[in-house]
Amino acid sequence: MTRPIILGVVGDSGAGKTTITRGLVGILGEDKVTAVATDDYHRYDRKQRAERGITPLHPDCNYVDIVAQHLSLLREGEPILKPVYQHADGTFGPPVYVSPKPFTIVEGLLGYHTETMRGCYDVRVYLAPPEDLRRRWKVQRDCSRRGYTTDQVLSELDRREADSAQFIRPQERHADMVVSFTEGQGRGSGALDAELFLRDSLPHPDFSPLVGPGERGVTIDEGDSETHVTIAGDIEPAQAAEIEEAIWEKLHFASHLRSERLGEFTVGDDVGRSESLAVVQLLILYHVVTAKAADALGGAGPRAEAATVE
Amino acid sequence: MPRPAILGVVGDSAAGKTTITRGLVRILGEDRVTHVCTDDYHRFDRKQRAEHGITPLHPDCNYIDIAGQHLDLLREGKAILKPVYRHADGTFGPPDYVQPHVFTVVEGLLGYHTAAMRDCYDVRVYLAPPEDLRRKWKVQRDCSRRGYTTDEVLTELDRREPDSAAFIRPQERYADMVVSFFAGESGDPDFLDAEVVLREGLPHPDLSPFIGNGARGITIEGRGSERLLRIPGDLDPARAAEIEEAIWDKLHFATHLRSQRLGEFTVGIDLHRSESLALVQLLVLYHLVVARAAIALGGDGTRAPLADRS
Numbered sequence: 001m002t003r004p005i006i007l008g009v010v011g012d013s014g015a016g017k018t019t020i021t022r023g024l025v026g027i028l029g030e031d032k033v034t035a036v037a038t039d040d041y042h043r044y045d046r047k048q049r050a051e052r053g054i055t056p057l058h059p060d061c062n063y064v065d066i067v068a069q070h071l072s073l074l075r076e077g078e079p080i081l082k083p084v085y086q087h088a089d090g091t092f093g094p095p096v097y098v099s100p101k102p103f104t105i106v107e108g109l110l111g112y113h114t115e116t117m118r119g120c121y122d123v124r125v126y127l128a129p130p131e132d133l134r135r136r137w138k139v140q141r142d143c144s145r146r147g148y149t150t151d152q153v154l155s156e157l158d159r160r161e162a163d164s165a166q167f168i169r170p171q172e173r174h175a176d177m178v179v180s181f182t183e184g185q186g187r188g189s190g191a192l193d194a195e196l197f198l199r200d201s202l203p204h205p206d207f208s209p210l211v212g213p214g215e216r217g218v219t220i221d222e223g224d225s226e227t228h229v230t231i232a233g234d235i236e237p238a239q240a241a242e243i244e245e246a247i248w249e250k251l252h253f254a255s256h257l258r259s260e261r262l263g264e265f266t267v268g269d270d271v272g273r274s275e276s277l278a279v280v281q282l283l284i285l286y287h288v289v290t291a292k293a294a295d296a297l298g299g300a301g302p303r304a305e306a307a308t309v310e
Numbered sequence: 311m312p313r314p315a316i317l318g319v320v321g322d323s324a325a326g327k328t329t330i331t332r333g334l335v336r337i338l339g340e341d342r343v344t345h346v347c348t349d350d351y352h353r354f355d356r357k358q359r360a361e362h363g364i365t366p367l368h369p370d371c372n373y374i375d376i377a378g379q380h381l382d383l384l385r386e387g388k389a390i391l392k393p394v395y396r397h398a399d400g401t402f403g404p405p406d407y408v409q410p411h412v413f414t415v416v417e418g419l420l421g422y423h424t425a426a427m428r429d430c431y432d433v434r435v436y437l438a439p440p441e442d443l444r445r446k447w448k449v450q451r452d453c454s455r456r457g458y459t460t461d462e463v464l465t466e467l468d469r470r471e472p473d474s475a476a477f478i479r480p481q482e483r484y485a486d487m488v489v490s491f492f493a494g495e496s497g498d499p500d501f502l503d504a505e506v507v508l509r510e511g512l513p514h515p516d517l518s519p520f521i522g523n524g525a526r527g528i529t530i531e532g533r534g535s536e537r538l539l540r541i542p543g544d545l546d547p548a549r550a551a552e553i554e555e556a557i558w559d560k561l562h563f564a565t566h567l568r569s570q571r572l573g574e575f576t577v578g579i580d581l582h583r584s585e586s587l588a589l590v591q592l593l594v595l596y597h598l599v600v601a602r603a604a605i606a607l608g609g610d611g612t613r614a615p616l617a618d619r620s
Contacts, residue, residue, distance in 0.1 A: 041391075045404065063407055066391040069383070081351075081376040081393055083405045092404040094355065095393045097373055 003075055004034065005291045006104045006120055007284065010111035011127030012168045013057075013160070014138025016181065017107040019265045020127065023281045024288070025105065026261045034074060034101045038108025040083050041067045046090025057109055057163035064113050067106075071120035074100045087146055103288060112171040122291040122301055123202065125284055126175035130182055144268055176202040176287070176303075179280055184233050191233030194276035198227045202287055203306050205250055210243050218243070231276040240275040247282050254289050313385050314344065315602040315611065316414045316430055317594065320421040321437030322478045323367075323470070324448030326491065327417040329575045330437065333591045334598070335415060336571050344384060344411045348418025350393045351377040356400025367419055367473035374423055381430040384410045397456055413598060422481040432601035432611045433512065435594055436485035443493055454578055486512040486597070486613075489590055494543045499577055501543030504586040508537045511613055512597055515560055520553050528553070541586040550585045557592050564599050 007024070009017045025033045041063045042049075042056055054061045063083075070080045077100050084093040112118050112126070129137070135157055142148040148156075172178055178197040198204040207229055211218050217235035221228040231240075248258060262285075263278025264271055287302065294301050317334070319327045335343045351373045352359075352366055364371045373393075380390045387410050394403040422428050422436070439447070445467055452458040458466075482488055488507035493499075508514045517539065521530055526546040531538040558568060572595075573588025574581060601611040 043407070063391055065389060066407070069388065069390075073379070078379060079375060080379075081373055083391060083393075094402040095405060097353070097376070 008121040015127040068116040112174040318431040325437040378426040422484040433597040504541040
């Protein structure tokens with residue numbers, strides 16, 4: 001077997017990590033993806049954290065060295081015995097045996113905290129929604145699925161802010177892609193704008209031919225070492241389709257993966273669909289699939305190539 | 311830090327693994343020994359084993375490959391996140407972060423089951439008491455410390471016998487030292503005879519100058535490539551002291567470790583001492599200490615390279 005391709009999706013609690021990855025797993029196939037949540041590597045259970053007054057965002061509250069070790073092992077094609085943290089009651093369950101599959105998706109708070117960890121990924125995504133939007137998402141999720149009250153979530157958010165600022169948000173700088181969904185001009189939650197910073201650490205597909213003069217769907221702003229792309233939440237479906245078509249064309253060797261499942265998200269029990277989310281997911285998929293293809297052909301991967309170009 | 315020296319103490323349930331290692335750990339210093347028990351790598355908890363009708367002695371009931379991987383990591387000087395199996399209630403607890411120390415002592419049922427595991431050890435000990443003695447020990451231990459009744463333990467022993475024969479006892483052949491204690495004529499636990507098969511994979515100290523002198527001395531019998539050392543339970547204390555002196559003489563660089571604590575064992579909550587046990591432990595200690603010294607000086611232990619043995 002070729003080695004697994006490892007995607008990191010890092011961001012603060014409630015930033016949308018699971019929403020981004022769910023669509024990717026749907027496309028790549030559950031049986032082909034090992035999902036690892038770094039929350040499983042908490043050092044203390046919920047009760048111990050309360051006693052010690054430590055938040056799960058603090059590196060000391062996590063076995064970050066073991067996360068890196070396990071990612072390296074998976075990358076080498078070795079299985080791991082993964083600890084299990086149960087969000088439902090905040091305790092640890094029996095560990096699970098995880099075999100390496102073609103893809104590994106790592107979701108977590110501190111995924112890029114150490115250099116050793118950062119070195120494990122083929123693709124590094126960081127999610128950076130505006131704080132007010134993230135707070136709303138976190139309240140919705142924690143109250144509906146993790147059994148907290150609104151008050152509890154809000155005071156927890158305040159309690160965590162110092163660690164968020166010190167340990168979570170600085171990781172943004174290590175990402176190949178920084179993704180922020182923002183509310184445009186008063187549109188509903190189904191039509192969030194996507195703002196992307198595409199860094200030179202990976203070779204991104206060229207969007208510029210798709211931005212016609214006067215078109216309002218996509219804007220591109222080339223910077224020194226990063227490109228700033230915005231995709232409007234109300235982008236014309238035809239224009240979104242054109243962008244997706246262009247990306248899939250570059251993935252012509254993987255056209256069997258095409259499906260309509262990108263762009264789905266949930267609000268409570270409702271499933272919605274967003275064009276901008278679909279494009280963002282497809283861009284991430286592009287990098288994961290390209291890395292896999294390069295590795296299958298004995299290449300060192302797009303990251304190494306990008307490094308030589310510099 | 312140079313890699314740890316790794317000792318394996320393998321044998322069936324209640325064969326005396328903890329009795330042998332406890333004295334060694336106390337001499338080496340608790341803070342300098344990483345203690346790993348392969349029971350922690352059970353795949354199923356007690357309830358699941360009952361449902362599956364599988365005994366903990368069966369390789370399928372254990373994450374053998376992960377145990378090997380973790381030993382490898384410790385050998386490389388890396389920390390591991392060790393699963394924790396709790397004998398008290400037969401469930402798994404939160405994992406333990408285990409750092410490599412100067413020595414690693416691995417106790418377990420299936421420690422020599424795979425070649426990958428066997429390659430990890432500097433010293434391999436296998437405990438092979440006669441079955442009637444082991445049954446007695448197991449009943450004593452499981453009833454006093456693990457909350458079982460005599461009937462339950464005896465039934466369990468019968469249920470496990472096929473797996474003991476198929477998976478546990480065959481591991482004896484991989485050991486550098488096979489240790490058996492026998493009840494002498496008196497049956498007094500303070501005066502068990504010891505028989506030690508010394509294999510040529512490790513260079514054992516020469517005890518031939520101490521042979522004989524009537525019924526209360528040691529004997530050595532050549533058996534092809536191995537030697538059988540017999541230590542009578544009623545070994546003359548003066549003779550014992552002489553032999554121990556000779557072994558410590560070879561460990562002249564480690565005399566700071568000398569203490570009177572070898573040979574201690576418990577019957578229920580009573581502390582006893584046995585001369586033959588002390589001598590066996592000192593022989594094991596000898597190999598571990600010599601391996602450590604060799605590693606510290608840039609060697610790779612004292613095990614004869616495979617090529618030299620064929």
